[in-house]
Amino acid sequence: MAKKQTLKPNFSKMTTNELKAAFDSEWPFEVRSSWNGEMFQREEPLEKKLHPYLEWHNMLGSMLKHPLYVGSCDPEQAALVNFTIEQSQSQIDRLISKRKWYQVVFMHERAFLFDAFRQYIDQFDDKSYWQILAAVWTDQEQLWQNRKLYLQLFQSPRPQRQFLMTAAERRKLDGMPDEFPVYRGFIGKRGKGLSWTIDQSKAEWFARRFAMLTHLGQPRLLEGIVKKKDVLAYFNGRKEKEIVVDPANVRSLRTSAVQPGDDNEDE
Template identity: 30%
Template sequence: MKNLIFDNGGTIMLKQTDLTEIKNNVSLPFLYLDIEPTNIPFCVFHPYLETSTVAVALDKSKPMDSHNMKIADILTDKEAYVQWREMTAEKIQNAITLRELYIMVRKSYRLTFLKYAKKYMSSKDFSTYLADAWVSSENPSQDANCSLGMLISWFEQADKKILMETEDYQVYVSLPDELRIYRGVTLGREPNGLSWTSNLETAKWFAHRYDRGNNQGYVEAAIVKKEEVLAYFNTRGEDELVVNVRNLEIEVITKK
């Protein structure tokens, strides 16, 4: 019980991240997930791989260097696959920081990593890596492994001063009691996602960046109360507001 604390919502969090538990219950199980091929040659779906071609040693008994290395397709070369898996498992076991484990995971899998690692993480670490996973993901609101309700609860539990950079936090606390917000919904994207902005031009850009002829995105608008804004990020210059959309009255205001 000494390593347990409660956040403002009464959720149990650890005072200190348990790296061993994350290695054994998240990082290593992720490694042994099946590598799923795509329609694009050598491109794959896997938490640790974007491509099935990896560098492995010609002679496993010697250190891998420029003279003892080959590029292999681990979808067809089973010996190379076993060697890659052993190398990655060793890298996981030798990690001494959470960051080492986190950055091994592809950006599109990092929210899923947090989903399973959260119960072994301190509030500080969880808040830090939630922010990074959110802003580095191309489309976090449509992560198949993390429901909108789960994501909302995560932002509610996060330590806001750690979640946001100092400048972003200052913008967040100075928001008016009510503000008009916009969301650009491009083709194939979630209309009720959590990412919004107070900048209409930014929303328009997101809405129409992938337009194809008559198949076009659109912009949504809503009035939100300050307490329903969960975070503010300007890391990529997007004036992003993370919003609790459960009670939001949304209207479509424009089509190109």
């Protein structure tokens, strides 16, 4: 039986309001791409409530950094941006009514996931709290600036803490000795953070990687000892053998320089 083909509407003959009304999330890729292209060209000023999120970059031009949209934005030709944010917020409202908190948080742009977690935290059931905290933590690259807040979240007395880790991660942590070494790759003054690893080579890789991305100084390796009872979490979703622990509970600290390595090594 021949596959039914979707006819592509003549979007160029529609008004902007007609384009918005015609939108169908089930369109095949080529139809949706055509619709996006047409909407992108429409002259419609950016909603006034979105103006505080506008930024100017010398290289990229006008950018919008909004919890539901991060990207280039012409304030006078913003029909697609306005519509995208409106649709995302409508979807979030529907998800909230169904108490689908994981999806609610991850509807937000990556840079705003932590803010979204904190925004809805009082509405989470206990299981969702721990599962979403783990997901947001492992998704983020820049954790240092929020380390004190994250520590409070990991130390929460909320029940059902077992959902912070997968069954495999819990078994791995349970099987570790009462005390064991941990490592942290860092640069500058960012040594005593929450994120460590039991894999020294991974910590050294992070130290070299951070040095490539910033100009904060020499890549270094921090090594210490932790007690298993002080570990807040063990995560291996990204194959990093990560230990989350309050740095105040890491003792016998020793710092060494990390030598430059092969930047192209497959990690």
